[in-house]
Amino acid sequence: MRINFKVIISSILLSLSHSAFAQMNIFACEPEYAALAKELAPEASIYSATTAMQDPHQVQARPSLIAKMRRADLVVCAGAELEIGWLPMLQMKAANANVRSTDKGLFFAADHVETLDQLDFVDRSMGDVHTQGNPHLHFSPTRMLTIAQALTNKLIQLEPQNSARYQQHFASFSERWQAASKQWQQRASQLQGMKVIAYHSSFRYLFDFAGIEQVADLEPKPGLAPTSSHLTKLLHRANEGDIDTIIVASYQDPRGAKWLADKADLPVLVLPFSVGGNKQSGDLFSLYDSVLTLLTQAHTAQQAS
């Protein structure tokens, strides 16, 4: 009885999806994945649920997002529980079975790469951390290439008739990305050994890639806003004199950083967290370029002084 029911449903879904394939609707949780989708499926209609000015941990499961997910053929998110506070609610309200399972039209980037800082044990007293590791993957050039390949496979799975086209888009992206990665690697090597105080573990992969050391975090615990007692502790650390700059992401409140910067006589660097985080970052390539340029400028200025 149940099998029959499923057969009926899947045949209905199949007939529906064929008519919807005129233009694929892609729902991206974060702008970096909207940008990646644009590289790999430029013909699709792509919507990003958040901007680079918004904290991807804290998003309202708002009506517009439910409506967009209702119509989505593919949902692309960072995963590793980054969106756990809002994605499940959207999935439940959008009543779109096509994008509920990673077997179908749901794609989690973190499923396809090794994340950093995975934890065996998580307790809320540790702050808002997750066992699956740091989900802010998009500043790792090698991981992004792996994710691009996996996303291409997902696109082909959903639209096998367009396989050749997606392969072509990926080949083009891969070539450009690898060429750019070489340049980025070169520029990043000059940042090696740079020491920073940063906000959250937002740039964990960038620092990993560039050999930058985050010696302290503006957040006392992940997800908690800076407190005055914690900032005082950071000031002591900053007074040791080895820190180049204080880094905050485009969506983070710079006030704590500015206070510390004033007291410790350090510059504050606001880095675009994602595509659209500043004027220069129009796509993934220019995002990397802009971030590396800003870091290099800060590093050079600090060395000169």
Added chain:
Amino acid sequence: MKNLPVFAARLAAQRPVPNVKNAILMSALLPLFAHAQAPTLSNPAVSVVLDGYYQSDDRVMTERAKGFGLGGTELALSASIDDMFYGKFTSVFEFHEGESEILVEEAFMQTMALPNGFTVRAGRFLSDIGYLNNQHLHTDAFTSRPSAYRAFLGGHYFDDGIRLSYIAPTDMYWLLGAEAFAGKNLRAADESAEREYSSTGVYTAFTKIGGDIGIESSWQFGLSYMRNENGQLTTLAEHEDEHHEDEHSAGHDEHGHGHAAAYTGKHTYIADFVYKWAPNGNYKYQHLTLSAEYFRVADFFTLAEHEHSDHDDHHGEEANYTQDYHQAWYVSGVYQFTPHWSAGLRYGKLASHVQHDDHFEPQTLKETELSIAWHNSHFSTVRFELSHQSNLGFEHANNENVITLQYVMTLGAHSAHQF
């Protein structure tokens, strides 16, 4: 002049009783906490909400009594059952005057894979009428629901029934839904003790639309209708039931904790609106929520047929001194100005009618609430609330200002919030 008899408007409330089966069920579930740290696909999400308070005085129709107390302490389990079904179970432990009760607030299954935007939910669940009703109490910015909810829905309306909802494939959010419920908590009083209630008493229909205005603002507007087959008071009883005089109005059931509505009627109409704003649409630091709802509960009594014909001539006169509807509304604004602090202001007004001897007398309740909350994280809130009320026609509510201190803490799974 028509002679409307006094009746004892006791509620047909279903008082929950501590239940041995429940206790066994709960103790069987508790070992699951051992796995609560990392809910996975094979492991249900387990969450506990702790709610404790101190209140300086009693308030009309609230569940919180004067002094120290515990609010609804909640234990919830939820998981996908398989690829087709999702299930959730929420039990609420309540404590009133030395007695503990276990209530099942939610026990439902929901379809997850119906095509074309349809969803069916069945079992016990929160009705989707109005804005606040489908939200869990612990997510509220105030210690009590607005008087509209306390008067007409028993705080928040959950019941046994079924829901069909449909989300349209439109660019703008558009939801349509209909529900049918047993409706036992929304039954009007059985003044004759012989009343035959419909077993499926409540039907609802609702629609919601919503969208964004630019990047910073979002909104939702809803209209709901609820038909309650058992919602009308009948005035059949001719005898006066003296020993029930002291509780002759449902509205005076101030310490009622049975989740039954104090005022019911045949037709309930609700309009709701919510608007949210955050700078750059970033909810991490500051955000504002404005909401307003209007309730109208019409046809709350019906005249017995023989009386109706006998006194037909006077009907016009009757209508002159009483309106056949209750109404209530509120507006609320909550602003989170830092991740650690938020403040809310709410004003609400209830205009209801209570039966006195042979006629209905109007009552009004006006409440202003100021709430200030400190959030150490998403999971812990400590709230101070000052509530000012003025009323006409409520007997046991002379206190004008009430101070409430409350904490709300959630353990376990990080549950996603609704808009």
